Amino acid sequence: MRIAIRVVLAVALPAVLFSVWWFATANSTNFYMPPLREILRIFPDVWTGDRLRTDVLPSLLRLAGGYTLAVVTGIALGVLVGGNRAVRAVLEPVLEFFRAIPPPVLVPVIMLFAGIGDTMKVVVIAAGCVWPILLNTVEGVRAVDSVLADTCRSYRITGLARLRHLVLRGASPQIAAGMRQALSIGIILMVISEMFAASNGLGFAIVQFQRGFAIPDMWSGILLLGLIGLVLSLLFRLVESRALAWYHGLRRAQRGS
Amino acid sequence: MLLEVRGLRKVYQGKERQVEAIRDLTFGVDAGDLVCLVGPSGCGKTTLLKCIAGLLTPTSGEALLDGRRVSGPPPGMAVVFQEYGRSLFPWMSVRDNVELPLRQKKLPRATRRSLVDDALSAVGLGDTHDAYPWQLSGGMQQRVAIARAVAYQPDVLLMDEPFAAVDAQTRADLEDLIRDLWHKLAVTILFVTHDIDEAVYLGQRVIVLSSSPTVVREDVDIDLPDARDQLHTRSDSRFTELRSHIYAQIQAAKRESTPGSTDAARDTDLAKQVLQ
Amino acid sequence: MLLEVRGLRKVYQGKERQVEAIRDLTFGVDAGDLVCLVGPSGCGKTTLLKCIAGLLTPTSGEALLDGRRVSGPPPGMAVVFQEYGRSLFPWMSVRDNVELPLRQKKLPRATRRSLVDDALSAVGLGDTHDAYPWQLSGGMQQRVAIARAVAYQPDVLLMDEPFAAVDAQTRADLEDLIRDLWHKLAVTILFVTHDIDEAVYLGQRVIVLSSSPTVVREDVDIDLPDARDQLHTRSDSRFTELRSHIYAQIQAAKRESTPGSTDAARDTDLAKQVLQ
Amino acid sequence: GSDSPETTTGQEGSTKVTVGVIPIVDVAPIYLGKEKGFFTSRGIDLTMESGQGGAAIVPGVVSGQFQFGFSNVTSLMIAQTKNVPIKIVANGVASTGQAGADFGGVTVKADSPIQSAKDLAGKKVAVNTLQNIGDTTVRESVRKAGGDPKSIQFTEIAFAQMPAALAAGQVDAAWVVEPSLSAIKAQGGRVVAWNYVDAAPNLTVATYFASTKLIQDDPDLVKRFTEAINESLAYADAHPDEVRKVLGTYTKIDPKVVETLTLPKWPTEINKASLETLSQLGKGDGVFGDKTPDLGKLLP
Amino acid sequence: MKAVLGLLGLAGLLVLVEVLPYLGLVPADFLPPTHRIASALAGEVGDSGFWQALWDTLVAWAIGLAIAVVAGVVAGIVIGTVPGLRAVTASTIEFLRPIPSVALIPLAVLMYGTELQSTLLLVVYASFWQVLIQVLYGVQDVDPVADETARSYGLGLWARIRYVLWPTALPYVMTGVRLAAAVALVLAITAELVIGAPGLGSRIAVAQASNAIPDMYALVAVTGLLGVAINLGARRVERWLLRWHQSVRGEVVV
Ligand SMILES: Nc1ncnc2c1ncn2[C@@H]1O[C@H](COP(=O)(O)OP(=O)(O)OP(=O)(O)O)[C@@H](O)[C@H]1O
Ligand SMILES: Nc1ncnc2c1ncn2[C@@H]1O[C@H](COP(=O)(O)OP(=O)(O)OP(=O)(O)O)[C@@H](O)[C@H]1O
């Protein structure tokens, strides 16, 4: 029953929006705004069978690689930068410098170092989605409760144990916020990275559709991106609700449910 | 002398507000002593404890432990914080909270286990091992913090109003627990409280602090017999004498705000104040 | 009857842990009463107060205010929380913390100003208006929370161990402040404390709660004269009688853990327990 | 919105016209023509908007945000097969038709074992866009040289990045146009195939186009624009020095390179035969799916 | 002191780029040493077209960011406080968020050509989500004791939002704004680059198409420096707004 309600809640708004889209474009003659009917009709033809293996799968693998790389570097760098004022003062301007450079401009530079293969794409994805993780980790680490920090110091809980039991756990709600942001940015960068020097991938396919004026196909690709984002965020929430059980429990308990 | 505080001064330096919390404190604690600190609210007891624990740097003067100047948290010292609620890790169960410092000490698992079990049941929380701290009442949380310090088996134990949130009966039990522990482990204890009866009941000495900016107002020797119990000790006439004396001292301390004070809980004869 | 608690039961429902904090509570408070609640640590006093304040929903039973069932925070009620530290807004100065509820009441600026000034100096914090709460000592923070409730001039005032963090002298002053306020403003007060002397000194009635799962163990009428003062009242023989009676009740409450209890601070004769 | 008026009349009765172009050598005539007043004299107040590629230009023209656009012919043929409502209105740029002196070709590093188009078989070759004029014409070069065009691995890399990719050995060969062609030559690179020349004599590479709606609604404007473009093309073809000068105004090509780079041809006539050939080549390579471009509908 | 350290960091970057070609890691032709980028930058700075482009980019950035922040904060607070709204909107948000702005370029051009709105559409779409998600996390972080205090004093919804929810969410919002500020700049320049709307991006496109590598890097450096400046401003605002917050008032040493 509970689950049924949640499913209804989750599906209600998308259903409304899709109906609006459906009826608004039903008689569309605009070349770039084909009827939703048409988009949905071709969707299964476009995104099943071969393309799943040749385009979608490689993209997801690159995404996984880039995201993992971003999480590891983001948290490591974030702990370093957030926990040390001097390091933060030195690195922040440099990091901000790179953060402001658009990926399409950065890709050629990355290509100089990482070539044009999958490594480049993984690096591009990581370079884009590291920022929300990094920023949130920095802020989370800076905001670790002072009484807890004193507790650790007085019990001489230092080094790795402190990192593990105090810093990372204390910052984990905010790190999770960053990781969630990074997930969708990763998908965006997956597409962008495949606009350069690619010969397969979801982004590549969408760009090809765009250039080939296969507009319904392009829209179906955009729909697929949204679906992937949705599924990944559900998975993320599942993992998060376990890892941050204490945090959600704490909030719920104090709210008095 | 195990612990020495020499000419300690602490000024909190804010943007607009500068608070001289402690002006000049000098006293010593011998190894194995149980010394209670009392003083008016806001007089700097917590500040002093944090300086001794190496968590705050004094503005001038110093705290010495075993002759060495305290510059960071010294080994073998445990602190029970006044803000007990915030000193427990919300992401760990009660048992993990108590066990964490022991792991840091690299004790074997079995020893840790029995230390944790004993400490938790000693504070009356034998059956809440798996709860998170935020599932406990205020008094229970405070007892977890005490259990953590007790299980750690420190050489020096600093406690900042550790029984503030528990009921009278539990409090009496915990007082006896502390004296028991002190006897058994020969630990040196510095105990901050605002309960004068408690200070007299527990301590060998009671140090009375003045209002902020703080100096030592008096250092009272508690010449009660070592074997104390809640019923007899408290009805002892010497007990009553001592507590009256200290009470008078604190009242006086509050009245005569030290001159030059920039910030202090001043004497306000509340009962006479007209509200609105 | 202004406030009525009827068959109130509260079970905390966790994933693994289910705690029946309150089993069955029924009592009433007349308008203008000053009732104290005492009971062992973890017996559910905070839980009860939150149910009355409309911040927690009872599992069954109800709290009625003026005959209406409490379902959300009722107007004209002020609460002083046990977790005083967290109940102050760290982003506001002391003065703004006290003033905020008054703004909400849409009082004119001058009235607000004088209410805030009076309340803060009544709790002895006349010169910390501009400090942030986290720049204050524990006891000072607690007094800010009290000042906020006092300035609010509520019809009903719920206080959860409001003097736990202050020294004996301040505590005595604050006790007199509360009685003063109660006389002047005819406010109805429900006061949780773990200090039995305090309960007897303050209250017209003292309700003694059992251990968790909690029921009312006894409802003691405090037949002391209305004019009380720290010196004479406390040395009154009736006072001593009443406090001994209540003390015995609580001790008994702790001993006979109600059967069927799933979680409680059980009686642990700590003094006899062997540590490690 | 997409139905905003296609034309707006400026103050002195002249029509404001926006053209979507790519900031490369190919469109020098339109900048030169503007300078020479070929457009103002026909009542056209011309603005150029330069983007990175065709992806933005075609939708801009279709929706009427741009009145005209510049695009390579293969892209336009693809659009035609998908029934995009556009039509060519004027010639754009053409190959010089001379092997050894064209503005685009397939390049390799100095020490590359690749000596001729035939050797490109089985190699990794960079083109700016897959399934477009580049790979189609390169395949034809290889085919004509007797190699197997099917075995070429094409990779998409922007022209600007090709010199670096070639130098780093990330690709074996790169099809480039000016000014990247000059840059690679300066690195010591060699041209192993002149793919435009191999594909068809005097190949028409790109053209100007408009939406069918504009052509219907304002045939006069289209006519004036075509005339102005044609005059510009002819002038540019006849005055290479002025072309080199105008390059400095809208590109950032190194002045030394501007002096020496190979200019394309700017005939006013569209070479229909070459387009037929290109369409056949594209069909053979599957560029149009299972369709065939209807050149009759695309050409003016 | 802090500024000196920050300049030190940037100086390190300049030195690194200067020596990279000598280390043989990349040829100077493709990643020119600092001094060549600097002289190209000097050329840019002397060109009035550069300043116009910088202005155009900044205008698009500022307007886009302002819209995204206001919309994100309002939407976040509404979704976070109205019961049930979160459950209803969650799937839609997760669906829309990963759709790249760049995939919307044809749509933007279709509607607005190279007008400012075209860039704005992409900028707002991309940076809105950054703010929204941060606000949602911030709203969730409200300390229940603080909120209960406010409720028990009869603070209404609006007052609770203003005095409790907003200050709690503010650190998250500031992080969101800093994220969004950079994303907005990224998208403003990307949009100009691809669509050709006037601004730094289209100058970069011209430099790329012309194989003018030092010029391109000079413009990229300008973009990066803009990012540094924007962050500096954001930090300053943050220090003032969050002077009460743990992260500002006391720094934890790791
Ligand atoms: N972080 C701080 N910044 C500024 N002032 C502070 C800070 N911490 C404490 N103070 C000030 O220092 C003085 C002493 O505070 P402290 O907490 O040491 O008192 P205390 O004796 O422990 O009081 P209590 O019994 O109420 O806990 C107080 O006036 C307080 O306002
Ligand atoms: N959020 C919660 N989740 C689960 N159990 C809880 C929660 N809050 C309180 N409890 C349990 O309910 C019981 C009563 O708690 P409560 O805080 O009401 O006690 P109390 O009488 O106020 O104690 P104290 O005097 O120590 O403050 C305790 O056993 C506690 O563990």
Ligand SMILES: O=[N+]([O-])[O-]
């Ligand atoms: O949304 N982006 O394309 O970065």
Ligand SMILES: [Mg+2]
């Ligand atoms: Mg203190």
Ligand SMILES: [Mg+2]
């Ligand atoms: Mg409680």
